[in-house]
Amino acid sequence: MADVETTHSTRDRLSTWLQAFGPLLALLLVTLGFAIADQVWGQGRFIELRNFRVVLVQAAPVAVAALGLTLIIISGGIDLSAGTASMLCATVLATMLNAEYSVTLAVAATLLAGSVCGLGNGLLIAILRIPPFIVTLGTMTIFLGIAKRLAGGSTVFVDRSLMPEWLSNLSSTMPPDWSSGVPRIAGGVWLAVVIALLVAIALRYSVFGRHLFAIGSNEATARLCGVNILRTKVLVYAMGGLLIGIAGVYSFSLVKMANPVEGIGRELKFIAAVVIGGGSLSGGRGSVLGTLAGAAIMGVIASGCSQLEIQNSTQDIMIGVIIIAAVTFDQFRTRRTDA
Amino acid sequence: MRGISKRFGATQALDGVSLEAFAGQVVALIGENGAGKSTLMKVLSGAHTPDSGSMQLLDQPFTPRGPHEARQAGVAIVYQELNLAPDLTVEDNIMLGIEQHRWGWVNRSKQRQRVRDALALLGHPDLTPQRRIGTLSMGAQQLVEIARALVADAKVVVFDEPTSSLPQQDVERLFGIIRRLQQQGLAIIYISHFLEEIREVANRYVVLRDGKPAGSGELANTSNESIVALMVGRSIDTLFPNVTHQLGEPVLCVDRVSGRIVPQNISFNVRSGEIFGLFGLVGAGRTETLRQLFGLDLQTSGTIQIRGLTTARRPSARIRAGLGFVSEDRKSEGLAQGMSIVDNLTLSRLQNYSRCGLLNLPRRAANAQRWMQQLNVKARGPHQTIGNLSGGNQQKVAIARVLHQAAEILLLDEPTRGIDVGTKAEIYRLIGHLAAEGKAILFVSSYLPELMAVCDTIGVMSRGRLLEIRSVDSWTQSEILKAAISV
Secondary structure, three states: OHHHHHOOHHHHHHHHHHHHHHHHHHHHHHHHHHHHHHHHHOOOOOOOHHHHHHHHHHHHHHHHHHHHHHHHHHOOOOOOOHHHHHHHHHHHHHHHHHOOOOHHHHHHHHHHHHHHHHHHHHHHHHHHOOOHHHHHHHHHHHHHHHHHHHHOOOOEEOOHHHOOHHHHHOOOOOOOOOOOOOOOOOHHHHHHHHHHHHHHHHHHHEHHHHHHHHHHHOHHHHHHOOOOHHHHHHHHHHHHHHHHHHHHHHHHHHHOEEOHHHHOOHHHHHHHHHHHOOOOOOOOOOOHHHHHHHHHHHHHHHHHHHHOOOOHHHHHHHHHHHHHHHHHHHHHHHHHHHO | OEEEEEEEOOEEEEEEEOOOOOOOOEEEEEOOOOOOHHHHHHHHOOOOOOOEEEOEEOOEEOOOOOHHHHHHHOEEEEOOOOOOOOOOEHHHHHOOOOOOEEOOEEOHHHHHHHHHHHHHHOOOOOOOOOOEHHHOOHHHHHHHHHHHHHHOOOOEEEEEOOOOOOOHHHHHHHHHHHHHHHHOOOEEEEEEOOHHHHHHHOOEEEEEEOOEEEEEEEOOOOOHHHHHHHHHOOOHHHHOOOOOOOOOOEEEEEEEEEEOOOOOOEEEEEEOOOEEEEEOOOOOOHHHHHHHHOOOOOEEEEEEEEOOEOOOOOHHHHHHHOEEEEOOOHHHHHOOOOOEHHHHHHHHHHHHHEEOOEEOHHHHHHHHHHHHHHOOOOOOOOOOEHHHOOHHHHHHHHHHHHHHOOOOEEEEEOOOOOOOHHHHHHHHHHHHHHHHOOOEEEEEEOOHHHHHHHOOEEEEEEOOEEEEEEEHHHOOHHHHHHHHHOO
16 A cells, blocks of 8 residues: 555645635636626626725625634534524624614624624533534524514614714725725725634644644544543634624624524525535535635625626526535545545 | 456555355455455455456356446345444345335335345344344344345355454354355355354365465365465564563552443553553453543543542543553544544644644644654655555554653554554554553454464453453463453
8 A cells, every 4th residue: 555655746736736725716717707708798897996895895794704614614513503693793783882882892792692602502512412503503593583582573773873983884895095005995804804814823723723623524533632522612613603793793884784584594605605615514624715715706706797787596596506516626626635 | 256456556456366156165265454355355246347357157257337236146245344224124224225116116025025035044034124223233233234135146145254243142143144055055255364263164265465366275174374374474473573571560550440331340450561461352341441541431430540640531631641542443533534644643732832822833743754754654744634544554643643642551452453464563563662661551452363472461351341360471362262252
């Protein structure tokens, strides 16, 4: 067997490269495809800088929540409650602003709500040892119910005067301001970049990050190596919950209102971003760069389709095709290295 | 089968191997792990196509394009691991893939008749076809597995190490079944490396070594020694290198420890520099004992002292106390197959590389590289995925992990299972050197010759009890076996 292991190193390197940059390559191709299509059939607005700002602002909340799910999925878990939890957080924020609490307090309570949602999931999964799919399927509707009760059964609108400027600017799609030399993009995008960097560093360089990969890759091995599985699992869901809570702040700032029902099905978008980015639902694999690319791909498709006046239904079909294509490509790649 | 060759990448798995099985005879296919036995059988079953060579079944050329075709043609294989669906009934399992049906609707009565016939052929018409597999014992499950092999009108039946997961009384029953099938005029290929078993059931033998034919003949006029020599291809002395080592103070003291089912009330001490062998049949409770020492399983009574201290019942606490555990099950427990060598090697002691929770990755990789060199792990580099390594190299990484975590007491569960002879010799030498460094080693194995050759002390377990501990010089092989099968 020894000889097998010393050959094919070029192919091996290519495969590692593809794993790392494959999703980015896909993003480039999708963007290029739409740019060309738009030049030929559209009005050529897709390629404009202004449009990219819109794409970024719209992709940022998905990206932040998807980063939370990346952590969870790497550890071999899943969070189906992410969608309703993020809208629960948005509802908390809206309600508190309406009750004229200070903004700091309102945002802190929102993030706390997200973390508590995640913590609850984590505790149920780790202590009761119920599969994450089932636990979060249950909490998904629990969170929806709580949010509905909080919102009084309808949408919570917030008066503009009660919103600080930074909160409304978090997802602003105003035209770029070049006065300072660097393009001023909405604060939310920068925040997402900072969060992504932190998550990436945690995944690669922290003990916690290595433990996540180990648990997702083989829980028995992790246990054997003295990894505290209970604590790590609870922690990862709580951290995921925090990021999902931040995504809730984003979605509130984008539409300036909170409607709990909007959260239904949103988790699938987050999960799709992770999967398109090369995350494996059986755990042990996933990357920040991939997830960001996954979120961006979905944003580009949404924007491109609207520029080209393609129907919403076509857009859904395209995203579905891309999910399946991404996983197929990924499996094809891993199978080749395993052989 | 004549002149079969098969190559995987750069590995010549089979090289000009021939095998003949006659109706009404049992031919034993013997060889160490990795000798190519399983590959040869995969060629026979159609799972692999040979690169060269030919096969004939009942004087007809036989070129199965897949396992299903081979099964239809009358080649039945009983695999080492049971491949049954636990939630289906006996009948559904036996008929899986060859259901009797008309337009997709299962013909129950016809199907039940065939299942009954197959079970009767095995001499077990008492097995109820409606039972769910999950409720049956291992021995009964294997019966179902064999029945499944027979039900498709088999001409040739292959048994791939069928006794490895069976208790003793089921082994006897299995041999009875094999003789019965032999009398029915079936050709049987029996794969094993236990010579005692082979003598009991087989007429002829074929030995493979490193994918090449090493010899064949009638069992009746061949001695065990000459078969072993054919298998190993070298003398026993080089297989079991002797490293001198000194025994020191007791470092692991186990006092009347019991678990939920096994072990029951076991006590023993292991001294530093000692290689302590634990022998027993499958199910005797050896693995459970190790798992309990390592804090993985529930301990109901008794005390465990590690270097004079009792610790919390958690693997992390036991690791800190100086224990290191190498699991018998590399695939599903011992190693994270999808992760890299460096990740696997350092997982149990990441604190060394962390400052404020952040890891020094280059230093980690360099250290892993050092251990890989020390243990002679053949790989492209520390970042290669574990799953792509051979069994022997995986095992070396698993051992390197406990050495990396600076364990003073090593719990090795079947450390030489599923690895090639050359690597086995390396691992024996390594164990000797570790003992010479003053580490204590608890060595669990089902392979008595290696325990006899490597250990200072051997304890024998049976049904959860540790029956007797003696220094290796005062045991004989038959005494140990007798103790292991006693009640």
